Amino acid sequence: MEKLWSQFYDKYARVQTVHVRDFIHTIDWENRFIGIKGSRGVGKTTLLLQYIRLTFESSQKVLYISLDHLYFLENTLYDFVYDFYKKGGQFIAIDEVHKYPNWAIEIKNIYDDMPHLRVVFTGSSLLHIHQAKADLSRRVVMYTMPGLSLREFIQFETQLKLDYYSLQDLLDNHIAIAMELVQKIKPLQYFESYLDYGYYPFYLENKKSFHQKLSEVILTVLEVDIPQYAAIPVSNVLLLKKMLAVISGSVPFKPNMNSISERTGISLNTMKNYLKLLSDAQLLQLLHVEEKGINSLGKPEKIFLNNPNLMHNLSAKADKGNLRETFFFNQLQYNHAVFASRTVDFKVDHTYEFEIGGRNKKQKQLEACPKYFVVKDDLEIGVQNTIPLWLFGFLY
Structure with missing residues (x-):
């Protein structure tokens, strides 16, 4: 778990905020449950980190994780987030959800069981929320991120x-x-x-x-x-x-x-x-x-x-x-x-x-x-x- 925090702090420190996409203003970040999907390379990860850098000071209440991390091969997303929530976590950004089996069910349970936690997740443009193995469509506000316009x-x-x-x-x-x-x-x-x-x-x-x-x-x-x-x-x-x-x-x-x-x-x-x-x-x-x-x-x-x-x-x-x-x-x-x-x-x-x-x-x-x-x-x-x-x- 310490490696995930260390990874977050490293990304937080290095993310640039000179070139920030206007898409960041398209999202209503006050929603408690937000999903962002888009093709590889359009900047979803950068957008998440830029939002955190521009909105929060580094603290134990905010966290970014990527589900392609080896940690999640042997540990569940739900248990990790619940531990973060119990220790005062208020906002978590979950990247690359499509890399994690049963992501939809666990994220639904996170939303239902942790009412004071704001969750933003990103995934491949292939994701279809209505086809997910959980009823996310009534809970999540979804956005599709395109590549740069001219x-x-x-x-x-x-x-x-x-x-x-x-x-x-x-x-x-x-x-x-x-x-x-x-x-x-x-x-x-x-x-x-x-x-x-x-x-x-x-x-x-x-x-x-x-x-x-x-x-x-x-x-x-x-x-x-x-x-x-x-x-x-x-x-x-x-x-x-x-x-x-x-x-x-x-x-x-x-x-x-x-x-x-x-x-x-x-x-x-x-x-x-x-x-x-x-x-x-x-x-x-x-x-x-x-x-x-x-x-x-x-x-x-x-x-x-x-x-x-x-x-x-x-x-x-x-x-x-x-x-x-x-x-x-x-x-x-x-x-x-x-x-x-x-x-x-x-x-x-x-x-x-x-x-x-x-x-x-x-x-x-x-x-x-x-x-x-x-x-x-x-x-x-x-x-x-x-x-x-x-x-x-x-x-x-």
């Missing part, structure tokens, strides 16, 4: 405070918003760098080794997180890798399920399940037609990698047009429902239609759409219904 990346790079905008405000006032922002920053100066390495905040540690670390993150998701969550045999991990490799080679991928099945050796039913797992793990984004819905296990209309950083990492040569669409989809899907459109590239919130392209993109195919917008790359300020692509990085 806005956050520029904030980290410049130390400027920049506002985010609702989609409606951006569509109605994009010219005024862009004119105001370009007085403060040159957005296109940062855009290409963001597409290469700006989605995951660990780029701050070392830009040169960013893609090496991202490759390690991808392998860990494929070899550890997904098999552990879905009880996939180790022998099938190779099939997951094959599937991701096939999709990465031609994103956005218009899936021919029979063709993928033949190339990878994966049965059709297994393949649908694996697509869903890769999407939940935030390695892929699945674009469905409106009628089927974003949670459908049916065949998606298109398959994208989750974000442009993954494209640069997994694709031999990331196509600029595909990068544009991946960026747009990624930045919109955090707070909005994004679907495939019959006439253009994307339909958002069942209402707005968007065609994505470069500076010379034409508008002919959009004339029949009542609420359509052209989204252009390499453009600082738009005009009428033409909006610069980079502005969609200011939605959160």
Whole structure:
């Protein structure tokens, strides 16, 4: 137990508070039972430690633990937390809950049996609270943490405070918003760098080794997180890798399920399940037609990698047009429902239609759409219904 306290004090002393994500203000920390899930590398652990550092002075009443510690191979989480609670503990941050068997049942019991303890836990983006082996949904307030938006990346790079905008405000006032922002920053100066390495905040540690670390993150998701969550045999991990490799080679991928099945050796039913797992793990984004819905296990209309950083990492040569669409989809899907459109590239919130392209993109195919917008790359300020692509990085 002393090692866990020592580990916490070491992390508390070393955590930086210069680059703090705005997501920290999204969470209502007054709730007694909070869950934060997200993909590997988006900064969940750092956020927990930053909150503790900024909120509490180091004391015996506050503790951070990670459930991937060897201590919990032979000791139960419940007993450890109960001992902390009896000695006056008031706040505990529990990291990596998905690494611990029966985590949901023990955390539920902690919540029920220790009424004066505030609990915050983090877990993989694969976690589905409604499917957990305990009734957590009525107790916990869950948040999903995305990677950095373009806005956050520029904030980290410049130390400027920049506002985010609702989609409606951006569509109605994009010219005024862009004119105001370009007085403060040159957005296109940062855009290409963001597409290469700006989605995951660990780029701050070392830009040169960013893609090496991202490759390690991808392998860990494929070899550890997904098999552990879905009880996939180790022998099938190779099939997951094959599937991701096939999709990465031609994103956005218009899936021919029979063709993928033949190339990878994966049965059709297994393949649908694996697509869903890769999407939940935030390695892929699945674009469905409106009628089927974003949670459908049916065949998606298109398959994208989750974000442009993954494209640069997994694709031999990331196509600029595909990068544009991946960026747009990624930045919109955090707070909005994004679907495939019959006439253009994307339909958002069942209402707005968007065609994505470069500076010379034409508008002919959009004339029949009542609420359509052209989204252009390499453009600082738009005009009428033409909006610069980079502005969609200011939605959160």
